[in-house]
Amino acid sequence: MIAVKTNTNSDELLKKDKLYTVGLSNGTEWVRVKYLGTKPLNGKPMMVFKTSTDRQITVNPSFHTFTITERKRGE
Secondary structure (H helix, E strand, O other), rough: OOOOOOOOOOOOOOOOOEEEEEEEEOEEEEOOOEEEEEEEEEEEEEEEEEEEOOOOOEHHHEEEEEEEEEHHHHH
């Protein structure tokens, strides 16, 4: 039998409170949104972001296409 190695590190794709540009499979993009974490919806984790105008964006990972790490102003 072949042993399967699992990643024991807590490597996260997105870091809380960091800024990202997020793209979806339908071509929609949000620029400089803050990642807040995940929320369950019908048992599936959804990614939650906040815009600079304090609006919440909830993204289904199935439609997520890309993320670009943004820098805070002045960095």
